[in-house]
Amino acid sequence: MRRQVPLALCFVFGVVMVLIEFSPHPYSKSLYNEVINWSLIIGPFALVLGVATLVQTHWIRIRRRAEYWQYSFVVLIGMIVMVAIGIPFGPSHKAFKWLFMNIQVPMDATMFSLLAFFIASASYRAFRARTLEATLLLVAALIVMIGNAPIGDFIWNKIMPFDNLPSTVRQWILENPNLSSRRGVILGVSLGVISQSIRIILGIERSYLGGGD
Amino acid sequence: MEKLIGVWIAAFLTLCIYSFLYRDNPFYRFAEHLFVGISVGYGIVLSIHQGLIPFAWTPFWQAITQWPPGWGLTKLIPIAIGLLFFARLIPSYAWLIRYPIAILMGIGSGLAIPNVMQADIFRQVHGTLTPFSQIHAGTLSGPEIFGAILMLIGVISTLTYFFFSVEHRGVVGGVSKVGILFLMIGFGSAFGNTVMGRVSLLIQRVEFLLQDWLHFI
Amino acid sequence: MLKKIMRIDRRIIFILVALAVIIPTLLKVSFPITVSEPTRKLYDYIEDLPSGSTVLIAFDYGPSSMAELQPMGMAFLRHCFQKKIQVIGMTLVTDGATLGYEIMQEAAKTTDAIDGEDYVYLGFRPGTIQVMLGMGTTINSIFESDYKEKPLAEIPMMAGIKNYDQIDLVLDLASSSTTEAWIAYINTRYNQKIAAGVTGVIISQMYPYLQTEQLIGLMPGLLGAAEYETLIDTPAKATKRMSVQSFVHLLVFGLVILGNVAFFIQKRENENV
Numbered sequence: 029m030r031r032q033v034p035l036a037l038c039f040v041f042g043v044v045m046v047l048i049e050f051s052p053h054p055y056s057k058s059l060y061n062e063v064i065n066w067s068l069i070i071g072p073f074a075l076v077l078g079v080a081t082l083v084q085t086h087w088i089r090i091r092r093r094a095e096y097w098q099y100s101f102v103v104l105i106g107m108i109v110m111v112a113i114g115i116p117f118g119p120s121h122k123a124f125k126w127l128f129m130n131i132q133v134p135m136d137a138t139m140f141s142l143l144a145f146f147i148a149s150a151s152y153r154a155f156r157a158r159t160l161e162a163t164l165l166l167v168a169a170l171i172v173m174i175g176n177a178p179i180g181d182f183i184w185n186k187i188m189p190f191d192n193l194p195s196t197v198r199q200w201i202l203e204n205p206n207l208s209s210r211r212g213v214i215l216g217v218s219l220g221v222i223s224q225s226i227r228i229i230l231g232i233e234r235s236y237l238g239g240g241d
Numbered sequence: 242m243e244k245l246i247g248v249w250i251a252a253f254l255t256l257c258i259y260s261f262l263y264r265d266n267p268f269y270r271f272a273e274h275l276f277v278g279i280s281v282g283y284g285i286v287l288s289i290h291q292g293l294i295p296f297a298w299t300p301f302w303q304a305i306t307q308w309p310p311g312w313g314l315t316k317l318i319p320i321a322i323g324l325l326f327f328a329r330l331i332p333s334y335a336w337l338i339r340y341p342i343a344i345l346m347g348i349g350s351g352l353a354i355p356n357v358m359q360a361d362i363f364r365q366v367h368g369t370l371t372p373f374s375q376i377h378a379g380t381l382s383g384p385e386i387f388g389a390i391l392m393l394i395g396v397i398s399t400l401t402y403f404f405f406s407v408e409h410r411g412v413v414g415g416v417s418k419v420g421i422l423f424l425m426i427g428f429g430s431a432f433g434n435t436v437m438g439r440v441s442l443l444i445q446r447v448e449f450l451l452q453d454w455l456h457f458i
Numbered sequence: 459m460l461k462k463i464m465r466i467d468r469r470i471i472f473i474l475v476a477l478a479v480i481i482p483t484l485l486k487v488s489f490p491i492t493v494s495e496p497t498r499k500l501y502d503y504i505e506d507l508p509s510g511s512t513v514l515i516a517f518d519y520g521p522s523s524m525a526e527l528q529p530m531g532m533a534f535l536r537h538c539f540q541k542k543i544q545v546i547g548m549t550l551v552t553d554g555a556t557l558g559y560e561i562m563q564e565a566a567k568t569t570d571a572i573d574g575e576d577y578v579y580l581g582f583r584p585g586t587i588q589v590m591l592g593m594g595t596t597i598n599s600i601f602e603s604d605y606k607e608k609p610l611a612e613i614p615m616m617a618g619i620k621n622y623d624q625i626d627l628v629l630d631l632a633s634s635s636t637t638e639a640w641i642a643y644i645n646t647r648y649n650q651k652i653a654a655g656v657t658g659v660i661i662s663q664m665y666p667y668l669q670t671e672q673l674i675g676l677m678p679g680l681l682g683a684a685e686y687e688t689l690i691d692t693p694a695k696a697t698k699r700m701s702v703q704s705f706v707h708l709l710v711f712g713l714v715i716l717g718n719v720a721f722f723i724q725k726r727e728n729e730n731v
Contacts, residue, residue, distance in 0.1 A: 030336045034343035041344055045351025061595050066319040067348045067588045068600070069300070070341050072292030073323035075584055079285050080330060099274040106278025107285070114286030119555060119581075120606050128283055128556050130247035131254065134449070135276040136521035136553070138258040141442035144706070145262055147435070148475045149468040152713040156721050161425045166718070168429025169436075170711055176437045176681050178489035179704030195492045202430055202665055204388050208395020209427030211365055211666040212420065215396070216403040218361035225350035225357075236346050237339050262472050280553075287552040292584040295602060352587060352643070360642040360672065368670035430662045434679060438526060438658020440479075440706045441680040444699045445525035447479045458484060 035231040042229030083107070106131075168206075172198050252454040255446055297323060369396050395423040463720045471713065478709045482702040489701045490688075496668055497685040500653045500675025501537070503627065509542040511626045512619060516636065517561070520553030523633035523657040528561055529696035530655040530683040531631050535565035537690045539576060544615055546625070547579040548601070550589060550636055555582035559605055574613045581605035587639055594622050594648050622648045627674070633657040637664065641672045655682060 041063065048060045086100040094100075114124045157163040174180040175198020184194050227233035257272035300316040307314075322344060328337035372389035375381045381389065401413060402420030409417045451457045504513075515534070519527045538545050549558045562579050571577055580601040583589045592600040597619065603609045610616045618624060628650055630637045637654045644650045655677035656664055667673040677686055680703065683696035 030339070034339040037340065038343040038347035038350075041347030042351040045348055046354050049355040061592075061599075062315075063348060064588050064592050064595075065316075065599070066322075067345060068583075068585050068592060069296045069316065069319040070323040070345060071585045071588065072288055072296060073326040073341070074345075075284065075288040075292060077326045077329060079281055079288075080327070082281055084330075096270060099270055102271060102274040103278035103281070106275050107282040110279055110282025111285050114282065115289060118607070119286055119290055120559070124286070125556055125560075126243060126247060127279065129560070130251045132276065132279045132283060132553075133521040133524070133557075134251035134255050134446075135258060135272055136280070137442055137525065138255045138446055139273075139276070140522040141439065141446050141525075142258065142261065144436075144439040144443040145472045145475050147439055148706075148710050148713060149471045151436075151710050152466075152471055152717045153464075153468070155714050155717065157718055161421055164422055164425040165429040165432070166714065168426045169432040170714065172430045172433025173436055173707045173711055176433065176679075177704035177707040178491055178684075178700050179708065181492050182489045182704075192492045195494065198433075199494055201426065202662060203669070204391055205395055205423050205426040206430040206662050207665040207669060208392045209399050209420075209423040210663050211369065211392075211396050212399025212403070212423070213427075214361050214365055214663075214666055215400060218357050218365075221357050222354055222362075225353045228346055228350045236342055263469065284552050287555055287582055288584060291555065291582045295583070299602075349587070352591070356642045356646050360646045361638075364646075364670050364672060365666055368666065427662060431659070434658040434661040436658070436707065436710055437679050437681065437703060438523075440703055441658070441699055442522070442525045443475070443706075444479055444483070444702050447476075447483055448695075448699070451480070451483055458486065 031234075031237060034237060035234070039229055039231060042225075046229075168201060171201060175199070175201075248453050252450060255450065369393060394419065399423050461724075464717070464724065474709060474713075475706060478705045479702060482705045486698070487701050487705075488693075488698070489704060491681075491684045491697060491700060493685045493688055494678070494681075496676035496678065497682050498675075498689065500629075500677060501686060501689045503651075503653070503674055504534075504537055504541065504543065507541065507543055507626055510544065512544045512546065512624055513538055514546045514548065514625050514628045515558075516628065516630045516632075516640070517547060517549040517554040517558030518551050518636040519557070519631055519633040519657065520551060521557070524557055525699070526657050526680040526683060527631045527633065527655060528557065529680070529694065529699070530677050530686065531558075531561045532565055532694065533683060533686040533690060533692065533696065534629060534655070534677075535562065535577075536569060536692060537686070539565065539569035539571040540690070542576070544619075545571075545577040546597075546616075546619070547577065549582045550586050551634075552582055552584075555605070574608075575615055578610075578613055578615050579605045586636065587643055590640065590644050591647070594644065596621055622650045625650065627651045627653060629653045629655065631655045632660070634660075637667075637673075641667055645672050 044059070045063065048056045048063075083104070086103050088094075089097050089100045090104075110124070110127060113121065113127065117124060119125075155166055155169075157166050171194070175194045175196075180194035181192045185191050190196075224233060228236070254272050254275070257268040260266055261269040297320050301320050304314050304316050322341050325337045325341050328334040369392060372381060372385070372392070376386055376389060398416050398420035400420070402409075402417040402424065404413075404417075407413055448458075507513075515531065517527075517531065535545060545562070547558050547562050549555055559579050559581070562577055565571070566573065566577060573579075580597075581604065583600050585592075589600055597616070598610055601610060604613060622628075622644065628640060628644065630640050630652065632654060633656070637652075637656060637660075640652050640654075645652045651674050652672065653675040654664060654673055656679065658679040661676075661678040664673060664676050664678075668676055677683060680696055680700055684693075684700040687693050687697050
């Protein structure tokens with residue numbers, strides 16, 4: 029019950045979805061739609077569970093007076109306020125949108141904008157042309173950076189022939205050597221995804237069941 | 242008025258986050274935790290309003306209020322399976338969560354195999370080899386022919402680098418070294434584009450502070 | 459001196475970056491934008507669509523990418539509304555729900571597009587791949603109502619739109635792997651034309667799909683947004699921001715060169731000793 033039935037369910041649903049892909053029969057299409065609907069119904073419960081787990085984590089931090097436990101109150105209050113407004117009035121309500129646009133959006137954007145500073149600092153301190161590989165990486169990065177910036181073409185056009193060379197070279201790098209390496213990665217990753225999917229369906233890969241019995 | 246209050250709150254929180262650049266401090270920690278709480282709350286509301294209600298609650302209500310009972314009752318089965326997720330919160334019944342996870346994994350894996358094979362393997366290999374039929378037909382220019390040959394060399398050498406079942410020595414070692422060079426160019430391009438991506442966020446925040454908050458521009 | 463240069467406090471670099479953004483923003487500098495082929499392909503495809511065609515835009519991004527993708531969405535929406543192309547908006551990520559709604563409203567105001575007749579915003583549904591595939595059967599099976607909970611049956615624009623057969627293009631504004639999912643599942647299964655506008659981090663991994671024409675066009679990051687604004691002859695936020703961007707790129711370029719020059723000089727000194 030605890031392991032065999034889930035593995036059997038995984039096998040059945042997996043095989044059915046693969047076989048349906050190759051069957052033009054109308055019954056196959058109905059079955060396909062029904063399975064998709066099932067996964068659409070089951071999926072949102074996982075999202076709500078993730079939230080319940082987070083609440084549990086912060087509640088434990090408060091009870092145990094863990095480091096910075098006071099900030100866990102901030103997490104819970106923020107969450108409760110959004111839920112208290114959003115659930116009865118809906119996500120298109122003015123107050124809910126106001127909270128999202130004036131609190132979540134600026135903070136989310138600002139958090140990630142910090143990376144701009146760290147990228148510049150890390151580039152200066154760590155980006156060294158020590159080996160041929162590092163040099164290639166560095167040169168490609170510099171060409172793409174200058175090619176992306178409009179000032180690159182602007183300055184080049186003023187002082188050199190061959191208009192827009194920085195952006196042209198950038199485009200060539202993206203459409204040729206970059207494309208080749210990315211394609212190699214896509215092929216490799218896809219083969220990995222397919223083999224992993226087959227292993228999951230056949231029950232060879234069972235880590236998603238968790239530990240214990 | 243609410244717009245003005247919103248701008249000031251957004252500006253205050255923006256500066257709280259930027260204070261981290263000097264060092265970690267209570268303002269940053271407050272803003273960070275508030276962000277987590279607000280975004281989780283937002284996620285809950287969206288998941289319930291735009292997920293659970295249309296996909297679970299509405300069909301459930303229609304199924305149990307429908308008279309005479311019809312095929313709508315079949316919707317109760319996936320709803321019941323979805324509810325098994327909450328068994329995770331009761332330690333002695335936590336194993337029940339394996340049922341919905343196994344079903345979702347099976348569906349996801351089954352969908353992935355034919356579609357990923359078609360899109361990411363067949364089409365990509367086709368794209369690599371198509372230029373050679375065009376070379377044969379004589380429709381490509383000199384630089385395009387060079388690009389096609391370079392692409393083939395790049396794809397094969399990159400794949401060779403990732404093929405760890407054979408030791409990277411001799412010819413295989415040489416080809417995989419070429420693959421590394423192509424990968425480095427790819428990573429360099431990615432870095433160059435990432436700089437653009439992250440800096441654009443910074444520019445947007447500075448624009449907000451200078452224009453919407455301080456009205457300097 | 460060399461050691462000081464190589465060990466400069468990172469907060470000084472932070473200040474330089476901040477100044478490289480603040481000063482050009484205050485001075486309102488502007489540079490012309492060179493349009494690249496991938497963006498032009500997308501623009502030409504929309505230009506060739508007749509009035510009354512339908513485009514679906516997936517606003518699959520959150521606030522952490524809106525600086526690049528919001529201007530892209532705005533420029534593209536303006537183009538569609540000017541050409542009287544109907545637009546369906548939706549999203550596969552929770553954060554995109556409100557952002558997508560806001561940008562569609564803002565774009566509609568600039569062109570007098572009418573909600574329900576020229577555009578409709580469906581909102582968010584969880585499930586990514588299942589949502590995409592479900593819409594291939596009928597859009598109604600996934601979105602019974604729009605974002606403001608008006609039933610689709612009551613929306614005039616949706617009367618003739620059942621699934622992807624009536625949609626001429628899907629544009630994915632993405633900051634994660636949703637574009638690959640649209641290509642793998644919808645382009646493959648339904649032969650649906652897909653285009654993408656992506657954030658800087660994932661630009662380079664889109665090019666293999668462009669070459670195979672699994673993507674018919676691509677707007678690469680903020681630069682792509684600025685290029686599209688140039689093509690529709692409406693320079694706006696993206697064009698201004700790219701001009702400011704130039705100075706930061708020059709700064710990073712200079713810092714990398716300086717760091718390497720100092721490194722090589724020190725290396726030579728150590729070898730001589």
